Amino acid sequence: MVAVTYGLARFSYGLLLPDINASLNMSEFLSGATSSLFYLAYCVTIVLSTxxxxxxxxxxxxxxxGLSAFVGMLMMAVTPNAWVLAFGVLLAGGSTGLVSPPYGAAISLWIQEEKQGKANTWINSGTSLGIVLSGAGAYFLTPNWRLTYLIYAVLTLLILVWNYKAIPKGRMGSRLRFKKGNYSIRGVKEAKPLIAASLILGISTAAFWTFSRSFVEVAGDYSDWQLSGFWVVIGLFGVLGGFSGSLIEKGGLPFAYKLGSLSIASASIILAVAPGNWLMSYLSAGIFGCSYIFLTGVLLVWGIRVFIANASLGIGVPFLLLAVGQVIGSILAGWLVGSWGYAASFMIHGVLGLTALLMGPGKRQNEMANITSD
Incomplete structure (x- = not known):
């Protein structure tokens, strides 16, 4: 479900954007503004879902x-204009906000406590599997983006039926680890670094998700399979981000956060410097894919350790602020690309991402045992 909501419904837009632009006559600014709707819808639905x-x-x-992703992609497949596309984008983007908190809650219900960190980060890496599927679909179906979204919608419907049959009905009884109305946190002081880091990382990563494929297409002499391969590399290396849970255990949460922040900022900078070199662009894609999934896993674990009384809230807050940042970052990227070009936009976003190194989890979040709810 994470693969189809995040990988197909949300992040495949950047991969298919050049063909969508050509069909619907969309400007770069309009493309960026439409992309921001994915994140705007996410901001609303993740609060509702939490x-x-x-x-x-x-x-x-x-x-x-699953239903929101299915209907959204179906609308995107048959859209006659940019307005209907935007409405489909809202539904498709909203699906990701709906899906994140409940899986965090499900893990707290069904997975042994000592395994929950790894389970959260591996489920989070499902995004990468979806990105790989979207890259493969784009390669075989280019430039038929409508048919691509239609196939994605059918696949999502199958996944929805699977989840309907697999998830137990009714309440979980005494095993319910969260309480109705319990939205308390340890204190504003504990949450401030998490909020700031999530917001900055959201802004800095938006350009890559929306415009990286378009950037390499106009900057170099790439074949269709190389362009699709660029996206597949993001997904394949993103699977490695599932190991963030293990690295957090071994190196600590602060170390994992700084490593991820440095890596993801360097990805945008590398692409800004050498977009026409396929080796460097693929290196950038690999670093970005791995570090994005890795970092969202780190934010997920960090959030749960701050919002210890409520696992769904612990996921909802950092992912909400990440999405708020991506709303800002998508609009900013569209404006910068239209005004200054791709290279300047990616360099600015990369340098902005480096500022995230100045914030991060403290030593108190390094051990779950040290965190207690008020």
Whole structure:
């Protein structure tokens, strides 16, 4: 479900954007603004999902996420203009906000506590599997982006049926690890670095998700399979980000965060410097894919350790701020690309990403045992 909501419904837009632009006559600014709707919808639905998951458990929100992704991509497949496309984007983007908190809650219900960190980060890496699928689909179906979205929608429907049958019905009884109405946190002081880091990382990564494929296409002499391969590399290396849980255990949360922040900023800078060199562009894609999934896993674990009383809230807050940053970053990237060009936009976003190194989890988040709820 994470693969189809994040990888297909949300992030495949950047891969298919050149063909969408050509079909619907969209400017770079309009493309960036439309992309921001993915993240704007996410901001709304992740709050809704966090509240309902806390009250009712994970099942309803997971199924609603699949339905939202299915309808959204179906609308994008048949859209006659940019307005209908935008509405489909809202539904497709909203699915990712709906799906994140309930899986965090499901893990707290069904997975042994000592294994929950790894489980969260591996489920999070499902995004990468979806990105690989979207890259393969783009290669075989280029430039038929409408047919591509139609196939993605059918696949999502199958996944929705699978989840409907697999997720237990009803409440979880005494095993419910979160309480109705429990939105307390340890204190604003603990949450401030998490909020700031998530926001900055969201802004800095938006350009890569929306415009990286378009950037390498106009900057170098790439074949269709090389352009699709660029996206597949993001997904394949993203799977490695699932090891963030293990690295957090061995090196600590602060070390994992700084490593991820430095890596993801360098990806945009590398692409800004050498977009026409396929080796460097693929290196940039690999670093970005691995570090993005890695970093979201780190933010996920960090959030749960701050919002210890509520696992769904612990996922919801950092992912919400990440999406808020991506709303800002997408619009900013569209404007910068239209005004100064791709290279300047990616360099600015990369340098901005480096500022995230100045913030991060403290030693108190390094051990779960040291965190207690008020």
């Amino acid at each position: 509240v309902i998951t806390t009250q009712e458990g994970p099942r309803r929100m997971i199924l609603l996420a």
